[in-house]
Amino acid sequence: MPVVRESATACAGRLKLMAFDVDGVLTDGSLFYTDDGVEIKAFNTLDGHGLKMLQQAGVKVAIITGRRARCVELRASNLGIGYLFQGVDNKLAVMNSLLVELGLTADVAGYMGDDLPDLPLMSACGFSATPGDGHALVQSHASLIATRWGGRGAVREVCEFILEAQDKLAAVLAPYLPVVER
Template sequence: MNAPRSPAQVRLMGFDVDGVMTDGSLHFTAAGEEIKVFNSLDGHGLKMLQAAGIEVAIISGRSSRALELRAANLGISALFMGVDDKRACLDALLDARGLSRSAAGYMGDDVVDLPILRACGFAATPQDGHSFVRRHVDYVARRTGGRGAVREVCDYILATQGHLDAMLARYLE
């Protein structure tokens, strides 16, 4: 990627799950139920994006009940699981909202995310994202997946768009 692109125009921010919203570990119970561990700082960052008028979407290649519950808990209705072609999913989502790709951002961590990351107006990855992905995004978080990387990117978007200071100031009143 040439010069990093800014998230100033982002109106819809999409996120991968495993390795981004979680640390990428896959945990299963003896009954085969998948367990995911999410970070509360990340969750509040997603809520702050929504409060600033930025729609949050989750586009994941895997499906899980835990993710359904987490998305519902965060008020995220744009949840797409079991998606093989994330870029096509994003394009359909943008088309339904009358938005261009330049108004979209995405955070992914592995090479399978590169088609959607390269299609967006802003692309990010956690610090522990695949090394090839880190070379092709606009922003590499200092934090790792499932450990605050999502919150860091949310704060970066909010700061770039001029919302972060006012949102944080509310907590000092």
């Protein structure tokens, strides 16, 4: 059972934009390098489908991360995520610029992070989430603490929480359910 702060459901119900960190959120935080120095990451397909479901329901999705890797660009493209910001030192400044571009305010934006550099952005958003293995200080400030870990379904859990808070989860899941004829 995820840890849900008092206003988390109401805040998630208003979201128009949800942004995610990569290392420790969309991945388990491990970094792999080839002998040629190319960085490789493992992404979870459950998380990917959750991001697609959010977009399908009308929630804009962004990735804001401190590191830069070609594989993240490829994953974002594969998922249809057009708002990708890599190599970011000041995540809050990037989010603020994106909010201006989209004509949104921070109270309808959310961020999922797992470590200390994520705290300023998480604290500025109307909704925040962290994986079950997020840093303890980050967990103490998050609206929602997932039961799943980073790179292991935590993003999917958060996506479904948001969709449920917006009364959109049943509609998003309906095409996958068998039709019962009477």
